[in-house]
Amino acid sequence: MKISMIGHSTVLIEMGGMRILTDPYFGLGGNLAYARIKPPACERGEMKDVNLVLVSHNHFDHTDGPFFRQIPSATPVIAPSKTAWVTKLKGSKNLIGMSPWQPRTFGAVEVTAVPAWHSTVTHGYVLRSGGTAVYFTGDTYYADFLERIAREFKPQIVLMPVATFRIPLTMGEKGALKAARTLSPKVIIPIHLGIRPRAPFLRTSQSAGRFIEKLRNEGNPAAVAYLHEGESWSDEASADKMRTAS
Numbered sequence: 001m002k003i004s005m006i007g008h009s010t011v012l013i014e015m016g017g018m019r020i021l022t023d024p025y026f027g028l029g030g031n032l033a034y035a036r037i038k039p040p041a042c043e044r045g046e047m048k049d050v051n052l053v054l055v056s057h058n059h060f061d062h063t064d065g066p067f068f069r070q071i072p073s074a075t076p077v078i079a080p081s082k083t084a085w086v087t088k089l090k091g092s093k094n095l096i097g098m099s100p101w102q103p104r105t106f107g108a109v110e111v112t113a114v115p116a117w118h119s120t121v122t123h124g125y126v127l128r129s130g131g132t133a134v135y136f137t138g139d140t141y142y143a144d145f146l147e148r149i150a151r152e153f154k155p156q157i158v159l160m161p162v163a164t165f166r167i168p169l170t171m172g173e174k175g176a177l178k179a180a181r182t183l184s185p186k187v188i189i190p191i192h193l194g195i196r197p198r199a200p201f202l203r204t205s206q207s208a209g210r211f212i213e214k215l216r217n218e219g220n221p222a223a224v225a226y227l228h229e230g231e232s233w234s235d236e237a238s239a240d241k242m243r244t245a246s
């Protein structure tokens with residue numbers, strides 16, 4: 001098991017012999033409201049050989065049209081079935097729409113779409129292989145379905161947002177602390193840290209570092225692997241990559 005931060009919510013998860021890429025976003029320009037803070041760790045072409053792509057939703061910072069057009073036409077791209085046509089319009093070819101709680105098997109990995117609560121149709125995904133469950137939350141606020149995910153999947157590794165903006169797009173510090181209590185994972189990997197509002201008054205002082213501090217203060221034993229662009233966490237060498245501050 002190896003998890004590499006490409007940037008923002010784009011993460012390469014290597015498990016069960018599969019290379020799985022989440023929410024591809026390689027653009028540098030952001031959009032009118034949000035700027036990209038740091039470039040991704042690699043270019044689109046370096047991720048062309050992944051076996052599976054997971055799309056949580058269709059916002060600009062989670063779907064990359066040029067990437068969809070570059071990957072081989074057989075590479076499966078999973079997206080919420082309700083808005084799969086939008087992902088298709090953006091260029092994905094072998095698009096597979098999934099509905100919440102629906103499992104599907106790819107090689108040795110079982111993928112289950114799970115609900116997410118965001119400003120548009122969004123899914124999270126739970127990946128299971130060889131007794132390990134990894135939960136990629138996508139963009140979500142805290143909601144009751146996290147309790148069901150905790151019960152049904154007991155994910156040991158959770159990739160989730162831990163900081164947000166004045167107009168929240170995802171869970172912020174408070175929601176993330178609650179999610180950490182509900183899910184009680186062994187390892188939390190912060191995601192969605194690659195963009196920020198262009199308007200300074202919409203930013204907050206929330207950060208991964210502050211989340212880690214608060215998690216420690218409330219005595220939560222979960223480890224946090226705070227990965228910068230290009231850094232990896234693996235279950236064998238996790239100690240090397242652990243960070244405790246931003």
Ligand SMILES: [Zn+2]
Nearest residue numbers: 059061139169
């Ligand atoms: Zn987003």
